[in-house]
Amino acid sequence: MKILVTGTAGFIGYSLAKRLLKRGDEVIGIDNINDYYDPRVKYGRLKELGLEEREFKFNQKYVSKKYPFHSFYRVNLEDKKAIEEIFKKEKPQRVCHLAAQAGVRYSLTNPEAYIQSNIVGFLNILEASKKDVEHLVYASSSSVYGLNERMPFSVEDNVDHPVSLYAASKKSNELMAHTYSHLFNLPTTGLRFFTVYGPWGRPDMALFLFTKAILEDKPIDVFNYGDMQRDFTYIDDIVEGVVRVIDKPPKKDKCWSGRRPNPASSKAPYRVYNIGNGSPVKLLDFIEAIENALGKKAKKNFLPMQMGDVKATWADTFTLERDFNYKPSTPIQKGINNFISWYRKFYGV
Numbered sequence: 593m594k595i596l597v598t599g600t601a602g603f604i605g606y607s608l609a610k611r612l613l614k615r616g617d618e619v620i621g622i623d624n625i626n627d628y629y630d631p632r633v634k635y636g637r638l639k640e641l642g643l644e645e646r647e648f649k650f651n652q653k654y655v656s657k658k659y660p661f662h663s664f665y666r667v668n669l670e671d672k673k674a675i676e677e678i679f680k681k682e683k684p685q686r687v688c689h690l691a692a693q694a695g696v697r698y699s700l701t702n703p704e705a706y707i708q709s710n711i712v713g714f715l716n717i718l719e720a721s722k723k724d725v726e727h728l729v730y731a732s733s734s735s736v737y738g739l740n741e742r743m744p745f746s747v748e749d750n751v752d753h754p755v756s757l758y759a760a761s762k763k764s765n766e767l768m769a770h771t772y773s774h775l776f777n778l779p780t781t782g783l784r785f786f787t788v789y790g791p792w793g794r795p796d797m798a799l800f801l802f803t804k805a806i807l808e809d810k811p812i813d814v815f816n817y818g819d820m821q822r823d824f825t826y827i828d829d830i831v832e833g834v835v836r837v838i839d840k841p842p843k844k845d846k847c848w849s850g851r852r853p854n855p856a857s858s859k860a861p862y863r864v865y866n867i868g869n870g871s872p873v874k875l876l877d878f879i880e881a882i883e884n885a886l887g888k889k890a891k892k893n894f895l896p897m898q899m900g901d902v903k904a905t906w907a908d909t910f911t912l913e914r915d916f917n918y919k920p921s922t923p924i925q926k927g928i929n930n931f932i933s934w935y936r937k938f939y940g941v
Contacts, residue, residue, distance in 0.1 A: 594684050595686045595687070596619075596684035596688070597609050597621050597690065598622050598623070598669070598690055599689075599691030599692070600641065601623035601637055601638050602623065602694075604830060606637035607790075608688060608690065608834055608835070609641060609662065611835060613661065613662050617661070618661040620663050621641070621663070621665070622664070622665045622666075623638075623664075623666065624668045624669070625648060633795060641656055641662060642656030642658025642662065650668070651671075653665055669709055669717070672719070683724065684725060685726050686726050688730075688838055689717050691709070693761075696758050697898060697901075699756050699761075699900065700756070710764070711764055711765075711768075714730070714768060717730075718772045727780075727838065727841035727842075728780045728781075729782075729834065729837055730769060732763075732765060732783055734787065735759035736762050740753070743906045744870065745905065745906060745908055747855065747865060747866055747908070751763055770858060773861050773862035774859075777861065779862075780861070781841075781862075781864070783864075783865055784867065784907075785867055786866065787825060788826075789826065789827065789928075790930060790931055791827065802879060802890065805890070806889075811892065811893040812879070812890050814875065814895065815895050816875075817894045818892075819875075821903070821905070822873060822875065823872045823905045824869060824878065825867060826869075826926075827927075828922065829922050830867055833912065834867075842857075845857040865909075865911055866908060866909055868906070869920045869921070870906075870909045872905065872906040877924075881925050882928055886932060
């Protein structure tokens with residue numbers, strides 16, 4: 593298939609593009625390569641995809657030197673005209689929208705970035721997709737569960753109490769997608785990712801920050817005094833789930849009722865799924881797994897909970913298993929070992 597993937601300089605987008613190319617799909621990648629975190633990692637991912645320019649110009653097409661069926665555009669999501677022109681020129685059959693302004697804490701100090709990228713940018717993707725795209729898959733987040741305390745988090749739960757603008761923007765994406773599924777019969781699937789980690793991971797995430805600090809003999813910040821849990825999900829498991837979802841556009845739910853509405857489906861061709869390991873790990877156990885992989889103990893700086901953060905996440909993956917016969921399963925120590933091996937190689941430490 594011809595698949596447009598946004599955010600291919602990003603963690604999940606890069607990994608997905610590589611997987612699709614290896615199975616024989618044609619991939620059009622787009623990314624603005626911003627400096628939210630170390631651009632060297634982003635350029636490194638693009639290099640792995642056969643894109644080795646030192647400076648990518650905006651709105652210009654680049655063809656991979658490694659994968660003949662991969663092309664790339666540097667473009668801002670909020671540039672409506674540029675997005676329209678790419679869709680018109682490339683005519684993708686399916687779209688996987690992963691690009692976004694990420695990060696919970698960054699949204700506390702730079703809220704405008706989230707409105708432009710995650711709201712205006714997503715609207716532009718929806719508008720460009722509404723006529724001819726067979727299936728739009730987009731990244732939501734476990735952050736939408738906000739103040740919810742009933743575990744595990746289910747896609748059938750109410751998610752109207754976010755605790756960060758980032759989470760609110762992702763919830764907004766789900767609402768916007770449903771509108772376009774209803775009005776234009778555009779099949780859309782939202783994926784609520786649960787703490788993705790692994791090789792080529794984001795430098796602003798805990799695994800990256802902890803690894804760097806431990807190797808440099810610096811203390812790590814342990815929030816809520818270590819009393820936290822996360823449903824860590826390995827990148828290969830995430831990509832496998834995303835590929836299966838791309839291949840199976842949702843249909844209208846004939847059993848859906850407006851009297852007892854299920855938030856995860858609709859009369860329209862619309863679905864929302866959790867992708868998580870389904871087995872939360874205590875933060876202190878996570879740190880211990882990093883210590884085991886590095887062969888070095890961490891110096892811990894225990895701190896109170898951060899604004900916009902939540903104490904625990906835990907994915908109910910029942911509907912993902914039911915509809916796609918799939919459940920992430922990589923053990924945390926194996927995933928961390930793989931990350932540490934990549935980190936040492938990439939940074940030469």
